[in-house]
Amino acid sequence: MAKTTAHGDNYINYEKGLWSWLTTVDHKRIGLMYFITVMFFFFIGGVMALLLRLELFAPNTAPNVGQILANGDVYNQVMTYHGAIMVFMVIVPGIPAILGNFFLPLHIGAKDVAFPKINLLSWYCFMAGAILAIATFFTTKIDTGWTFYTPYSIRTGTATALMVLAAFIMGMSSILTGLNFIVTVHKLRAPGMTMHRMPLFVWSLYATAILQMLATPVLGITLLLLAVERFLGIGIFDPKLGGDPVLFQHFFWFYSHPAVYIMVIPAMGIVSELITTFSKKVIFGYTAIAYSSLGIAAVSFFVWGHHMFVSGQSETTGIIFSFLTMLVGVPTAIKMFNWVATFYKGSVEFRTPMLYALGFMFLFAIGGVTGIMLATLPIDVHFHDTYFVVAHFHYVMVGGTLMSLMGGYYYWFPKMFGKMYSESTARMSFVFIFIGFNVTFFPQFILGAMGMPRRYFDYIPAYETLNKISTVGSWLIGIGFLFGLYTIVHGLLKGEKAPMNPWGSKTLEWQTPSPPPHDNFSVEPVVTAGPYEYR
Amino acid sequence: MAQNNDNNANVLHPHITPMATYFKVALALFGLTFLTVFAHQFHHQMGSWAAPVAFLIALIKASLVILWFMHLKDDTKMNRFIFAIGFVFLALLFGICAIDFATRVPEFSPL
Amino acid sequence: MSTDNHAHGAHTAHVAHHFKTADQQYSSGKEGIWLFMLTEILMFGAIFVGYFYYHNQYPEMFAEGAKSLDWKMGFVNTLVLIFSSFTMAISISFIQKNQQKKAVLALATTILCAAIFMVIKYFEYQHKFHLGLYPGKFLDAAKVGAEHANLGLYFGFYYTMTGLHGIHVMIGIGLITWCLLRTVRGDFHSQYWIPVEGVGLFWHIVDLIWIFLFPLLYLVG
Structure with a gap:
């Protein structure tokens, strides 16, 4: 602490040198480190996605463009890495670890998260896991899909055990982040910042953290058992020894279904912030939105079996899960209606972040409603493992989480870096991503309904046109992200200096300079009113 | 507080x-x-x-x-709640796995 | 941080810059530790769920497995671990009363007990290997004369559960040693003991899991 060197006036230049970043315990710097690493993995996962779509541009029999990847094994590997990277290294840590880390303490008027060193440890866990996961690419690779279903994952001659350990370590990082957030919200709120004065983003992070604490340990032990299974052949998930692969799926989805909400609840939190800020109006139904986050978190634990309708779980269980899954629609719809109601008589301003918020609402509505379709047991039997499912979860994960993540980046970009981005290129990026996304994934609903199975290297000629459209859409998304990258780099290098509060927002992080000083606030804020006192 | x-x-x-x-x-x-x-x-x-x-x-x-x-006897309500909730969710995991197992159509296992 | 004099003389709490008071720091730390314990419970609990799931499916096979374990070893280990839990608990009391020497003694006893536990475990494993009772597919049912062809599944559970527990004991030894060294250095006193309390809670969880593992693996068939 007692350094004699002069400190800069904000967190970026407070200390200098790479070492000061690698050993920092400042939540803002850790958030930024997550930002850089997660974006890097997003790039890798994105390139894999483009490759997959390129392979599916035409059936394998077509001349020249028919077969891009060497063979089906390579396709399986690329598909697995795309899924595993995007889930474990991009979407799960995306919002909580980057924007949550950066803004949770600022939102509640704290100087840091409750355990800054553990926060840094979580980044190192994440990096260790991520590097291990990438390292498997240079060994025998993996080809199980990101779900690691047994018994195939026990038998396949690939580096599954390593990948599973990597996911275990990244799970630890997720647990540590969640632990930090819960304690921070409970104990470090500024004077006057009651639970019901917290911004909705904080509420959503809080609900997410609860999920991270309750679900991740079960994934941890499941993956550990799978790794042990591969080394010692203990037989717990191996039907050869009387083990039950369906139990693996129960354990796996006990985490992985709530994990879907780990991805999407914070996204909903960001959207709540964006909509109230750019409508210049107090959010409609604050309490309902806040508690519906907790509601989704609670319900999410009772629905995991809808992934297993055709996996061999009993039909009774399937029926129970089918009904329970419908419940998720209730708290989700509560949020949707409240957002729409917020627009009413608001002065809506279509800045880039707001465009993303609207994009989120549009895409998430489609993703959500098709989710209810898939939750219906008899319909799922038909749609299971087809492109309908692929389209559905991309609408939720990409259309939901990624849209709001991008919106959040643009919204908080001035605060994080103290620079303004260029509105025109940012909007261009949005237009390409939004249109490209729909062009890519909407045809997949139709393909799925026509019966095209997912995770296949090839298809019959009847599916060709829609697949071509889908692949073209993936290029549009790629162009959109290039515009986005340009916007960020341009903003960082040539952007105008950002004022303290460019959007006229009311939450606490905008009441401190951009970028914030090392201690977040020069004087500890005292909160006397709710977060969205617009009018 | x-x-x-x-x-x-x-x-x-x-x-x-x-x-x-x-x-x-x-x-x-x-x-x-x-x-x-x-x-x-x-x-x-x-x-x-x-x-x-x-x-x-x-x-x-x-x-x-x-x-x-x-010392959970003398600890805060929140800490007691945190610890207890783990068992609640384990019961959930066990309960649903048990329902599934109990309602499966029995098949003969050679083991 | 407040520098006012108070009744506790030389000992004051170290309050990190982002906390306002020692009380806030202490209660935050405590809650963080409990949250971590929650994840431990869920992690171990899931294997217990798996155990019950298969026990229900193959009760006779599990009975055969339990019979081949020596409950006396498990019994001694239970006593050792309970005693170590006791010495861990009193070490915190000693630190809270500024009796660091007694605390060091209590912590050292805890480490000793943990080591005894591991040594007994080692002999137990060695005995099993000697009899050819390996986990899962490595157990040759014909060779060991097992009545059930999938006896390996029971030993899969046996080795995974006790193995993961053993890893926790090893981690516990490391953590308690760290506490012991810091106590010797005089870091802990009546105003700052949260790391020892955290490690203590971890150690009690290790004990707690063993309390269930003992009847589950050794007695109930």
Whole structure:
């Protein structure tokens, strides 16, 4: 602490040198480190996605463009890495670890998260896991899909055990982040910042953290058992020894279904912030939105079996899960209606972040409603493992989480870096991503309904046109992200200096300079009113 | 809660459990361990009750450790809630797996 | 951080810059530790769920497995671990009363007990290997004369559960040693003991899991 060197006036230049970043315990710097690493993995996962779509541009029999990847094994590997990277290294840590880390303490008027060193440890866990996961690419690779279903994952001659350990370590990082957030919200709120004065983003992070604490340990032990299974052949998930692969799926989805909400609840939190800020109006139904986050978190634990309708779980269980899954629609719809109601008589301003918020609402509505379709047991039997499912979860994960993540980046970009981005290129990026996304994934609903199975290297000629459209859409998304990258780099290098509060927002992080000083606030804020006192 | 900034909040007043309590709890744990083994000698007579009896004793032992050694007896409501919720969710995981297992269409296993 | 004099003389709490009071720091730390314990419970609990799931499916096979274990070893280990839990608990009381020497003694006893536990475990494993009772597919049912062809599944559970527990004991030894060294250095006193309390809670969880593992693996067939 007692350094004699002069400190800069904000967190970026407070200390200098790479070492000061690698050993920092400042939540803002850790958030930024997550930002850089997660974006890097997003790039890798994105390139894999483009490759997959390129392979599916035409059936394998077509001349020249028919077969891009060497063979089906390579396709399986690329598909697995795309899924595993995007889930474990991009979407799960995306919002909580980057924007949550950066803004949770600022939102509640704290100087840091409750355990800054553990926060840094979580980044190192994440990096260790991520590097291990990438390292498997240079060994025998993996080809199980990101779900690691047994018994195939026990038998396949690939580096599954390593990948599973990597996911275990990244799970630890997720647990540590969640632990930090819960304690921070409970104990470090500024004077006057009651639970019901917290911004909705904080509420959503809080609900997410609860999920991270309750679900991740079960994934941890499941993956550990799978790794042990591969080394010692203990037989717990191996039907050869009387083990039950369906139990693996129960354990796996006990985490992985709530994990879907780990991805999407914070996204909903960001959207709540964006909509109230750019409508210049107090959010409609604050309490309902806040508690519906907790509601989704609670319900999410009772629905995991809808992934297993055709996996061999009993039909009774399937029926129970089918009904329970419908419940998720209730708290989700509560949020949707409240957002729409917020627009009413608001002065809506279509800045880039707001465009993303609207994009989120549009895409998430489609993703959500098709989710209810898939939750219906008899319909799922038909749609299971087809492109309908692929389209559905991309609408939720990409259309939901990624849209709001991008919106959040643009919204908080001035605060994080103290620079303004260029509105025109940012909007261009949005237009390409939004249109490209729909062009890519909407045809997949139709393909799925026509019966095209997912995770296949090839298809019959009847599916060709829609697949071509889908692949073209993936290029549009790629162009959109290039515009986005340009916007960020341009903003960082040539952007105008950002004022303290460019959007006229009311939450606490905008009441401190951009970028914030090392201690977040020069004087500890005292909160006397709710977060969205617009009018 | 955390808002009061007077001097008192900077001096911790630990709740020190008397040594005698620890001794009593440890003795009870030893006693119950012997009881477990003693009960095990009659597991043929108890038949299907042997397992529940062993678990009941384990449960009592666990409660002693949780309440006195881990001081959950004197801890905050929130910490008690946090610890308890783990068991609730385990029960959920177990419950649904059990429902699934119980309602499966029986198939003959060669094992 | 307040520098006012108070009744506790030389000992004052170290309050990190982002906390306002020692009380806030202590209660935050405590809650963090409990949250971590929650994840431990869920992690171990899931294997217990698996155990019950298969026990229900193959009760006779599990009975055969339990019979081949020596409950006396498990019994001794239970006593050792309970005693170590006791010495861990009193070490915190000693630190809270500024009796660091007694605390060091209590912590050292805890480490010793943990080591004894591991040594007994080692002999137990060695005995099993000697009999050819390996986990899962490595157990040759014909060779060991097992009545059930999938006895390996029971030993899969046995080795995974006790192995993961053993890893926790090893981690516990490391953590308690760290506490012991810091106590010797005089870091802990009546105003700052949260790391020892955290490690203590971890150690009690290790004990707690063993309390259930003992009847589950050794007695109930």
